[in-house]
Amino acid sequence: MTDVSVRDLTKRFGSVTAVDRLTMDLTPGVTGFLGPNGAGKSTTLRMILGLIRPSSGTALIGGRRYADLDHPRRTVGAMLEAAGAHPGRTGRQHVRIAARLAGIPAGRVDAVLDEVGLTDAADRRTGGYSLGMRQRLGLAAALLGDPPVLVLDEPANGLDPAGMAWLRGLLRGLADQGRTIVISSHVLAEIAQTVDRVVIVHEGAVRFAGELTELAGSAGLETAFLRLTTGSVR
Known part of the structure; x- marks a missing residue:
């Protein structure tokens, strides 16, 4: 079990x-999120993920900063945007390069491509991929190290309804294995069907952190979200 602990994390830009x-x-x-x-x-x-230095405070993964992890890609899988694959490379080539850079056995490449449903498109050039397919490719790269922690920013972006249902099932299956998964999204209806807990931030500060059922109640997630971030319901 690997937790992520964030304490008094602050970032100032000027x-x-x-x-x-x-x-x-x-x-x-x-x-x-x-x-x-x-x-x-x-x-x-x-x-x-150690990509930006905090002004103060700490963010620890399993009690350690990301920069101090022995095998970062085996501990945390991240997708912060659709895969930035070279359009002339195939999906398989993109994931194979990611595996080599992370020191992960090449045998994982086909496994993660299958897990995200890209086996049939693996040998197509990514320049012809749809946004939803690029999202799946990014997920494949995030899963390469079989990490206990996943950090995903807008993973449903570009997915059609069937793709969203597939993603929901994938994330729930990974969570059932004991993984810690955080997803940032604006698709509140999908979030409400996927998550166990919710952290809502506004103007850089936490407005709510707790169980989804505690937040939403009978009013629903969207109503609760709007009350916490705008003070009104539209």
């Missing part, structure tokens, strides 16, 4: 405070 003393715990299961545009979600995820 006079702008993007993340303000944010504290949260991510535990096994699926956590929805929600907030309006500009709330600090992407900055927080990048600090957890």
Whole structure:
């Protein structure tokens, strides 16, 4: 079991405070990390992954900073945007290169391509992939190290309804294996069907952190989200 612990995490860009003393715990299961545009979600995820240096505070994965992990890609799988694959390379070539760079056995390549439903398209050039297919390719790369922690930013972007249902099943299956999964998304209806817990941020600070059932109740996730981030229901 690998938890993610964030304590008083703060990031300032000049006079702008993007993340303000944010504290949260991510535990096994699926956590929805929600907030309006500009709330600090992407900055927080990048600090957890060591891509941005915090102004103060800590983000620990299994008790260690990302930079201090012995085998980062075997501990954390991340997808922060659709796979930036070279359009002239095939999906299989893209994942094979990612595996080589991460020191992961080549045998995992076909396994993760199958897991995300890209086996039949694996030898097509990624320049011809749809956005949804590029999302699947990004997920394949994130899963290469069979990590206990997954950090996914808008993983449903570009997926059609069948693709969203597939993604929901994939994430729930991975969570049932005891993995810690955090997904940032604006698709609240899909989040409501997928997650166990919710963290809502607004203006860089946590407005709610807890069980989905505790937040949404009979009013629904969208109503609760709007009350916490706008003070009104539209």
